[in-house]
Amino acid sequence: MSRTWRTRALIDLSALRHNVKVIRNLAGEARVYAVVKADAYGHGINNVVPAIRDSVDGFAVATLEEGIRCRKCAANNAIMVLSEFSGPEQIDDFRQYQLQPVIHREQQARWVRESEGLSSGVWLKIESGMNRLGISPENVTAIVNMLSRSMNAKQLGLMSHLASADEMDSDQTQQQYQRFLECASDHLGEVSIANSAALVGWPQTQLDVVRPGLMLYGISPSQNPSALELGLRPVMQLESRLIAVKDISAGDAVGYGASWIARKPTKIGIAGFGYADGYPRCVSNRGSVIVRDRRAPVIGKVSMDMMTLDLTECGEVQEGDIAQLWGPQLGVEIVAGWADTIPYELLCRVSPRVPRIQIN
Numbered sequence: 001m002s003r004t005w006r007t008r009a010l011i012d013l014s015a016l017r018h019n020v021k022v023i024r025n026l027a028g029e030a031r032v033y034a035v036v037k038a039d040a041y042g043h044g045i046n047n048v049v050p051a052i053r054d055s056v057d058g059f060a061v062a063t064l065e066e067g068i069r070c071r072k073c074a075a076n077n078a079i080m081v082l083s084e085f086s087g088p089e090q091i092d093d094f095r096q097y098q099l100q101p102v103i104h105r106e107q108q109a110r111w112v113r114e115s116e117g118l119s120s121g122v123w124l125k126i127e128s129g130m131n132r133l134g135i136s137p138e139n140v141t142a143i144v145n146m147l148s149r150s151m152n153a154k155q156l157g158l159m160s161h162l163a164s165a166d167e168m169d170s171d172q173t174q175q176q177y178q179r180f181l182e183c184a185s186d187h188l189g190e191v192s193i194a195n196s197a198a199l200v201g202w203p204q205t206q207l208d209v210v211r212p213g214l215m216l217y218g219i220s221p222s223q224n225p226s227a228l229e230l231g232l233r234p235v236m237q238l239e240s241r242l243i244a245v246k247d248i249s250a251g252d253a254v255g256y257g258a259s260w261i262a263r264k265p266t267k268i269g270i271a272g273f274g275y276a277d278g279y280p281r282c283v284s285n286r287g288s289v290i291v292r293d294r295r296a297p298v299i300g301k302v303s304m305d306m307m308t309l310d311l312t313e314c315g316e317v318q319e320g321d322i323a324q325l326w327g328p329q330l331g332v333e334i335v336a337g338w339a340d341t342i343p344y345e346l347l348c349r350v351s352p353r354v355p356r357i358q359i360n
Helices: 013-027 037-041 045-052 064-073 088-096 106-114 137-148 172-184 196-201 332-338 343-348
Strands: 007-012 031-035 058-061 078-081 100-103 122-125 156-159 191-194 236-248 266-271 288-291 294-299 307-310 322-326 356-359
Touching: 007 013, 013 031, 013 045, 013 196, 037 045, 037 343, 045 064, 058 064, 064 078, 064 088, 088 100, 088 106, 100 106, 106 137, 122 137, 137 156, 137 172, 156 172, 172 191, 191 196, 288 307, 322 332, 332 343
Parallel strands: 007 356, 031 058, 058 078, 078 100, 100 122, 122 156, 156 191
Antiparallel strands: 007 236, 236 266, 236 322, 266 307, 288 294, 288 322, 294 307
16 A cells, blocks of 8 residues: 555454454354454455455355355355345345355245255244344244255254343343244254354353354453453554644634634644544544554544544654554444444444555
8 A cells, every 4th residue: 555545444364363263262162153244344355254264164244245245255154144135036146156045034935945945055034032034933833844845954044133142131132042942942953043242141042153243353242341351352453644733722723613622722633534434423522543652632523534633642743643543552442432332333334435454
């Protein structure tokens, strides 16, 4: 990349591989399907999948297009498509790319049966209590029997999704788990219900296949235990450069709407990163970034392509210096807290105009 880069997201592949080892240790004998939907949570399928394809058993994506992209990076892994199976015309793509659709309504099961099955396998999603997608428990046996007429029973997996696994004081996870077990008690194929939060907090839910997402990228699914306590390392380091450094006087206003006014002479810097790049505008006048290993508060309103920083405590700062928006020195979880959202959203909304650069 040019020395004059404006923004970049460094993708640390050694941290990614380290996190897979942490997950493997937690998962025990369970197979691991790494969740790489939403372009690997903003990290890039083309970066993530080749780096860990030999360390995981499979991948999970949201859409057929993501599944095809994933297959082009991983020839031999199982690939589960979680939420797109909208018509029988897609059967050819599932078959050609050896993708495993997730069936959540009877009509989809009929499409598979009429096509004489899929050798790559399919997953039947059970509605265990989240009330989003899924087959109601009382209809599971009939649909399994329908599919078994065209497929080997071991090619049919049963799965569900937990709604509150990050809340240890909630009864919902145990209720969902028991409901799922009742449906899966006589099943011959693989069963799967555990996400990242369940992998950490509900080890009994690991079963045959676990589906970690957030943990892959170095983030804990809950505040307790933290990523540091789990031994996870952040994979994305989001950076910008200072495109201007200047001094302003007491009483000078900064940015749109003059929402920040200097109380004393202040050194400020302009970083070339704004909400069009994926930084949350609501962090204006609330958050900070890292410049020369010190916190630089975000002052004034974050604009489309720029943000203004108070550099008073950052030493001898110069144009071209790096501002770390999140990464090893400032967790994305902290930035998400300032924005009153979750790390998932911030990672996924990093703009395509921010290049992802592999390191390590």
